[in-house]
Amino acid sequence: MPKWTAKIFITEAQNMTNEIDILALAGRLAPIMAASLLGRSHNGYDYDRLGEVAASIDSSNFAVENFKRAMRFPTDEALLRHAVTTARTDGLFLEFGVASGRTLRIIADAHAGKVYGFDGFNGLPEDWRPGYPAGSFAQQPPEIPENAELVIGWFDKTLPHFVVHHQKPVSFLHIDCDLYSSTKTILHWLKDAIVPGTVIVFDEFLNYPGWRAHEYKAWNEFVAQQSLNFSYVGCVPSHQQVAVLVEAAK
Secondary structure, eight states, X not given: OOHHHHHHHHHHHHHHHHHHHHHHHHXXXXXXXHHHHTTXXXXXXXXXXXXXXXXXXXXXXXXHHHOTTOEEOSSHHHHHHHHHHHSOSSSEEEEEOOTTSHHHHHHHHHOSSOEEEEEOSSOOSSXXXXXXXXXXXXXXXXXXXTTEEEEESXXXXXXXXXHHHOOSOEEEEEEOOOOHHHHHHHHHHTTTTOOTXXXXXXXXXXXXXXXXXXXXXXXXXXXXXXXXXXXXXXXXXXXXXXXXEEEOOO
């Protein structure tokens, strides 16, 4: 056998050995890494971490079934900017849940017209999920762009007056209020202004433990009550944001 042929066989054998070693190492490390990821201890697994994993799996299955035509975006800002620029410009542009004003500034930057931001700045009115009790996100009203206006107070107190004095359809709606109750209040008072062509971005639609009990639930109840047709048009797979477009009756 020529020397060069022997060298090839030896090299291939070494490569195979290396591959076997790597596979064996991966096999030994896999349960260790999984235990670390899921918070495994001598007492069991960390159920908070397991809850997050379960919520992500549930959200993934939901996305496979429902987001076939939805555009994927890397960040909430990218989704917001796209949604704002594709919305009709002749209606209302509203945000519910202003907090620090970060997303209100994004919306106001992407839209040349007026943007209204609703928030009581007292934090969540009730407990949301672990780590977010009532009062979370309480802060002082932020500085806002010239084309934005704050509507300060609880939604159920400010919306009745607002809809009477702003009888226009909603072009763009950003719901960033986390809770089922708050989302339900928003949709109730805007039901006559949410029309075909309305673009809605939900900030906490899915991908966290308990997601089916909050914005997702309020939206699906509203859709059933109003007999709406809609499509999912955008999402942020690594986070919780989802955009929908209200469509004409079929």
